[in-house]
Amino acid sequence: MSYKVKLNIFEGPFDLLVYLIENAEMSIYDIRVSEITAQYIRHIELMKEQDVMVGAEFLVLAATLIELKSKMLLPRIKVDGEIEEDPRAELAQRLIEYTRFKKRAAALEEQLGYAMTKFAKPKEDLTPYTGEADEYLRMDMGEFIEAFKAFIYKKQKSEELKAMHHRVERERMSVAAKKKTIRQLFRKAKNRFISFRDLLLPDSDRYDKVITFVSLLEMIKAGLAGARQSGNFKEIEVEVKRNGHDDEKNNQISV
Amino acid sequence: MTTKKTIKSAFESMMFVWGEPLDVKIAADAMGVAKPEALEYFKELQMEYDEQERGIRIREINGKFQFVTDESNFDYIRSVCTPVRERRLTQAALEVLAIVAYKQPVTKSEIDSIRGVKSDRVLDGLTRKGLVEERGRSAAIGRPVLYGTTEIFLTNFDLKTIKDLPAIEDIEDAIQFEEEKTVVEIRQTSLNLEQ
Numbered sequence: 085m086s087y088k089v090k091l092n093i094f095e096g097p098f099d100l101l102v103y104l105i106e107n108a109e110m111s112i113y114d115i116r117v118s119e120i121t122a123q124y125i126r127h128i129e130l131m132k133e134q135d136v137m138v139g140a141e142f143l144v145l146a147a148t149l150i151e152l153k154s155k156m157l158l159p160r161i162k163v164d165g166e167i168e169e170d171p172r173a174e175l176a177q178r179l180i181e182y183t184r185f186k187k188r189a190a191a192l193e194e195q196l197g198y199a200m201t202k203f204a205k206p207k208e209d210l211t212p213y214t215g216e217a218d219e220y221l222r223m224d225m226g227e228f229i230e231a232f233k234a235f236i237y238k239k240q241k242s243e244e245l246k247a248m249h250h251r252v253e254r255e256r257m258s259v260a261a262k263k264k265t266i267r268q269l270f271r272k273a274k275n276r277f278i279s280f281r282d283l284l285l286p287d288s289d290r291y292d293k294v295i296t297f298v299s300l301l302e303m304i305k306a307g308l309a310g311a312r313q314s315g316n317f318k319e320i321e322v323e324v325k326r327n328g329h330d331d332e333k334n335n336q337i338s339v
Numbered sequence: 340m341t342t343k344k345t346i347k348s349a350f351e352s353m354m355f356v357w358g359e360p361l362d363v364k365i366a367a368d369a370m371g372v373a374k375p376e377a378l379e380y381f382k383e384l385q386m387e388y389d390e391q392e393r394g395i396r397i398r399e400i401n402g403k404f405q406f407v408t409d410e411s412n413f414d415y416i417r418s419v420c421t422p423v424r425e426r427r428l429t430q431a432a433l434e435v436l437a438i439v440a441y442k443q444p445v446t447k448s449e450i451d452s453i454r455g456v457k458s459d460r461v462l463d464g465l466t467r468k469g470l471v472e473e474r475g476r477s478a479a480i481g482r483p484v485l486y487g488t489t490e491i492f493l494t495n496f497d498l499k500t501i502k503d504l505p506a507i508e509d510i511e512d513a514i515q516f517e518e519e520k521t522v523v524e525i526r527q528t529s530l531n532l533e534q
Contacts, residue, residue: 095430095434095454095456096454096455097456098454099455139456141457145455178452178453178455181453182454182455184507185434185437185438185441185454188437188441188504188505188507189433189434189437190433191437191505191507192433192440192496192504192505193428194505195496195498195505196427196428196496198410198497199495201410202396202407202409202497203407203408203416204358204359204406204408204494205355205358205406206358206359207357207358208357208358210356
């Protein structure tokens with residue numbers, strides 16, 4: 085059984101104001117502004133005392149009411165004898181609009197109550213007849229257990245593999261290690277220039293290409309290598325330097 | 340051979356299996372008859388069930404037809420079934436739904452302005468329940484989203500079309516009357532001032 089608590093909380097500032105006006109038996113078109121404003125503000129204070137969150141919109145309406153109260157004190161006849169519109173008219177219009185929809189909400193609720201006295205059935209599941217039926221396997225208990233074991237084994241293997249995979253990720257080659265391999269390659273090099281491609285791993289991926297490039301740049305900066313390229317997107321030729329200080333003049337990077 | 344009788348019989352069976360409101364077009368296509376003809380048969384079926392005061396009736400929702408139980412049997416159904424989950428809505432949800440239903444298509448800011456309070460969350464809730472949906476965008480500045488009610492709304496509230504929303508004209512009349520009276524009063528006060 086569900087347990088519900090219904091509190092007399094107002095849905096918004098208009099809800100509260102309409103309640104106060106109705107309670108005071110006033111006409112919406114002839115609000116006694118001073119009286120209602122006092123009541124309205126008292127109610128907001130009460131809400132604050134009860135620790136009810138008072139939304140900003142409640143305060144906006146309070147401000148509107150106070151403004152209205154001051155306007156009501158001023159004469160409404162202009163110099164040329166024309167009568168200005170009742171300052172309460174706009175508020176009255178909005179309250180009427182609000183009450184109109186409040187009544188409609190009540191009417192809808194009643195309609196919903198009526199609709200709930202009728203029952204309909206959910207749609208039937210016709211998949212067994214549409215050719216897309218579930219697949220049924222004929223197997224005895226032993227086979228089923230074997231199949232389940234195989235499934236669990238596969239699952240475990242893939243979990244292990246995943247764990248391994250993570251470790252490999254973390255142990256990927258660092259710039260320092262890459263520099264070391266490049267130096268080793270330099271030592272074995274027969275020509276003065278070798279292709280950048282020769283520095284890459286046989287199954288080089290993006291990570292390897294980037295780390296190789298960064299390592300090479302660091303080595304060039306330290307004077308441990310040189311590089312040249314005859315044009316955009318052309319082969320990068322790496323100049324082999326076996327130690328840090330030979331041929332310092334030729335250490336040029338052409339882009 | 341398809342006679343009127345067999346077609347109507349087929350429609351009954353289809354409605355039974357379909358459960359939800361069955362589109363006349365789908366039913367008509369299945370039987371190879373024209374839509375107006377199918378519609379006529381559905382209406383005939385509906386009338387037959389009503390005339391015979393059956394425990395199951397046919398209701399029309401948005402040009403679709405559905406079997407439902409007769410509302411006068413509600414208490415008996417309730418006594419044999421486990422309590423059905425109530426589809427009650429909160430007061431705020433009903434207010435927003437009323438504004439959307441009677442004023443559609445309507446923007447969020449129009450709803451906020453009528454209620455004097457932000458309605459975003461309530462509107463989201465109603466959208467999630469499938470009662471309210473987006474209906475394109477308004478041509479106004481910022482091209483705000485327009486909202487309208489759905490077929491689920493019509494079904495849940497047992498409304499044939501959106502025109503069948505409960506009317507509240509009597510209330511408007513009362514307001515109008517009050518309005519006239521007040522105008523007179525205001526004139527009188529201003530006359531007094533002039534004197």
